[in-house]
Amino acid sequence: EDQVTQSPEALRLQEGESSSLNCSYTVSGLRGLFWYRQDPGKGPEFLFTLYSAGEEKEKERLKATLTKKESFLHITAPKPEDSATYLCAVSGTGFQKLVFGTGTRLLVSP
Amino acid sequence: DGGITQSPKYLFRKEGQNVTLSCEQNLNHDAMYWYRQDPGQGLRLIYYSQIVNDFQKGDIAEGYSVSREKKESFPLTVTSAQKNPTAFYLCASSNVVGYEQYFGPGTRLTVT
Numbered sequence: 679e680d681q682v683t684q685s686p687e688a689l690r691l692q693e694g695e696s697s698s699l700n701c702s703y704t705v706s707g708l709r710g711l712f713w714y715r716q717d718p719g720k721g722p723e724f725l726f727t728l729y730s731a732g733e734e735k736e737k738e739r740l741k742a743t744l745t746k747k748e749s750f751l752h753i754t755a756p757k758p759e760d761s762a763t764y765l766c767a768v769s770g771t772g773f774q775k776l777v778f779g780t781g782t783r784l785l786v787s788p
Numbered sequence: 789d790g791g792i793t794q795s796p797k798y799l800f801r802k803e804g805q806n807v808t809l810s811c812e813q814n815l816n817h818d819a820m821y822w823y824r825q826d827p828g829q830g831l832r833l834i835y836y837s838q839i840v841n842d843f844q845k846g847d848i849a850e851g852y853s854v855s856r857e858k859k860e861s862f863p864l865t866v867t868s869a870q871k872n873p874t875a876f877y878l879c880a881s882s883n884v885v886g887y888e889q890y891f892g893p894g895t896r897l898t899v900t
Contacts, residue, residue, distance in 0.1 A: 682830070709886055709887070710886075710887060710888070712888050712889075714891075719876075719894070719896070720893055720894065721792075721794075721878050721880075721891035721892050721893045721894045722831075722878070722891045723891070724888055724889070724890055724891075727887070727888045765830075765831070767831075769886045769887065773886070774836070774838075774885040774886050775821075775833050775836065775846065775885075775886070776831075776833075776886075776889060777830075778830040778831040779830055780828065780829060780830045781830070
């Protein structure tokens, strides 16, 4: 069964303290891995799509990487406005839907 | 600005009443989706539609119904048969099924 597991469930950082969020996945034939940011009470905001192992994408303080079993979202020198829940999802070649993880709640304190 | 709109933002209903949630997109996307989000759980797919006049059940379709009469619109009806309808409902769209989806702001439904 296709599955996505995110860790940790919650992460508290001080402003400027870099860290990484993990997304482990099991899928038969990866079509794409997707990262989203979700603020409380709002819809998820699309961040990145990664298609193959070794691929990396960056946006401001965020950098997403992909291996054959997991993806990391690296946050460099985070600011309080980076506080949000980060969701990971995968899509396999054998099915048409996205499978979402339960997310990592990130809190960055000033 | 292109995007997805959902209305209303908050919705309150009495138990036993059907309620319809609106979703409109102007991204010219072919595929549209409805998800339900509950605390501590991942997004769960209710229904999706690849093209106009066609839709498929997702993982938790029981107690819900949809229609896709126009490319831009994909309304969701929560029927009285849905046993636990109180939740945050999200609509999304994508250019092609299975690729990145773009979400609306969500509707929080409370049934008492």
